[in-house]
Amino acid sequence: MKKILLVILGIIVILAAILLIKTYTYPFKKNMADAGEGWKPVKNDSAILRLSGGIKIPTVSTGSLGEFDYAPFARFKEYLKISYPLVYQHAENVEVNQYGLVFRLKGSNPALEPILFLAHMDVVPPGDADIKNKEDNIFKPDDTPLSPVIKVAEDWDYAPFSGAVANGRIYGRGAIDMKGMLFSLMESMNNLIRNKQIQQRDIYLAFGFDEEVGGQKGAMQIAGYFKKKGLKFDAVYDEGGLIMRKGNVAGIDSDVAVVGCAEKGFLSAKIKVKGLGGHSSMPPMESAIGKAAVIMKRLEDDQMKPMITPLIKEFFDNIGGAMPFTSRLAIANQWLLRPLLLSKLTKNNTTNALVRTTTALTMMKGSDGTNVLSPEVEFVVNFRLLPGNTVKDVREHIARATKGFDVEVEEIDNTREASGISPIHTKAFKMIEAGVKEIHPGAIVTPYLTMAGTDAGKYEIVSKNVYRFMPIKITSAEQQSIHSTNEYLSIENYMKMIHYFEYIMKNYDK
Ligand SMILES: [Zn+2]
Structure with a gap:
């Protein structure tokens, strides 16, 4: 008996030793937290004015695809022409769509x-x-771009x-999101031209105009071109990652620059569940709502399996x-503790989204009367696909969850697969690291998975090196202001940001 105990104790000691050795010898990337301040920005008032003027033009994309007001877009185009005459003179420019x-x-x-x-x-x-639809907030089309008349909306300081x-x-x-980056790119190119710094490679800029509603008319057409x-x-290089200021990523004692090397896919399914209608005074044993509830419970309880993909590793x-x-x-x-790691990661909303295809029940509709049983109930479930899961996997998953019920499944919005994963051992990625080091030497740069859709995915047809990253250092609160x-x-x-892009443009072949 004593012998067995000793053996068990021995195994525990050896295991603990292995765990510790592995922890201390694991090739984590070195943290450069005390690397200093980096390039010191010089305030450029005219660049600030140019961006400020660009923000004044309300290029809002909203509602149905392509049904928004294009007048501000025409003005924005003219505004760029006036603001960057050098770029228009020295760079080829083409309008697509x-x-x-x-x-x-x-x-x-x-x-x-x-x-x-x-x-x-x-x-x-x-x-x-x-704001555009409010009488007292109308943007006056005859104003110059620099003096729009729009009153302050509540909750905005300005x-x-x-x-x-x-x-x-x-x-x-x-x-x-994302005129700041657009103007930074124009400024960078403008500076190269002004200083007569011709590079070895052709440098392209491409600006879409409907990213927020899917990018079908803008990015999609440009990529096709x-x-x-x-x-x-x-x-x-596109948006889709940021530099999170130290203290804003839980458990990490450093600035973190997250570079989106892939983005999640998307599938929204409207599920119609059929049952017996009637009056609530003589209800059937099983209502359509009750059936829908069972399916929804299945979807939430039994989600797509989490996994640690190479990108997340x-x-x-x-x-x-x-x-x-x-x-x-x-x-x-992870050879021993992977299940533990996964269970920890899936308990937090943010990390959960990194390791699995997420499931979100977003809409639901039954009858309109308090005493009316609806013969049909519909709800919407939205999946964000992890690279590694396919649309086919999700469709099969839905079929399992609805098994045994009379349902109709309709995919709404644009279903799309998760993007490919861009490699990190490329010059293109190393330039991001070098650029971040130039402006924020202390930041850890890491590949990441972009959660939302961007224009970037459309350019996979013309490059395997697609990276989503905007070189600005912000807090979580500032990040929340995007779309808010x-x-x-x-x-x-x-x-x-201007310096970062200029740095990449100038050093790509150095
Ligand atoms: Zn954006």
Whole structure:
């Protein structure tokens, strides 16, 4: 008996030793938290004014695809022309589908594959009150772009289309998403031209105009245009990741630059459940609502299986070094602790979304009367697909959850597969690391999975190196302002973003 106990004790000691050794020798990326401040921004007032003026033009994409008001888009196009005459003189520019804009700054070596920087000029409406439809908030079309008359909407420090410059910030809808980046790109290209710095590769900029409603008329057409010309890009850079300020990623003691190397897919299914209707005074044993409830419960209880994909493994290898001991232990010992790690990750909404195809019940409809049994109940379930799961997998999953019930399943919105995964051992990715190091040397740079859809995915037909990242350092609260209220871009972030893009453009072949 004593012998057995000793053996068990021995095994435990050996196991603990292995776990510890693995934890301390695991190749986590080194954390450069004390690397200093990096490039010091110099305030450029004219660049600030140009962005501010661009924010004043309410290029809102809303409602049905392509049914929004295009007048502001036409003005925005004109505004860019006036603001960046050098770019228009020295770079080739093409309009795709009227409002899509492409610029090409020719390089000296046509044998090299070009690089492409993306942005979109459309923005979401400024808030719950659709300002454009409010009588007293009408944007006067005869105003110059620099002086729109829009009154302050509640919850905004400054009106959403004021482009107000105050408190070291530039305020307005689109400041972060994503006119800030669009103007940074124009500024960078403008600087290269002004300083006569011709690079080896062709540098392209491409701006869509309907990203917020799916990008079918903008990015999709531009990507098609490139494809038709036979272009292949060595790098495609779009939005979809940020630099999270230290203290804003739970458990990580550092700034973290997350670079989207893939994005999740999308499937929304409207499920109609049939039952017996009638009056609530003589109800059938089973109502349509009761049946729908069973299906919904199945969908929530038995979700798509979580998994640690190679991309997420890479993510943890990069940030793990800055995490507390228990997390490092679990990451370094997945051979034994993977189930434990997964169960921990799936208990948090943010990390859960990184390791599985998520399930969200979003809408539901029964009868309109308090005493009326509806013969049909419908609800909507939205899945965001993890790369590794396919649309076919999700369809089978829905079929399992609805088994035994009389249902009709209809996919609404645009179903799309998760994107491919862009490699990280590329020059294109290394340039992001170098660029971040230039402006925020202390930040950990890591590949990541972008949750929302962007224009980037449409460019997979012209490049295998597609990265989603906007080089601005923000807090979670500032991140929340995107698509919400009081969106602003700090002047420091704007100046650094211009420098970052200029750095990448200038150093790509150095
Ligand atoms: Zn955006």
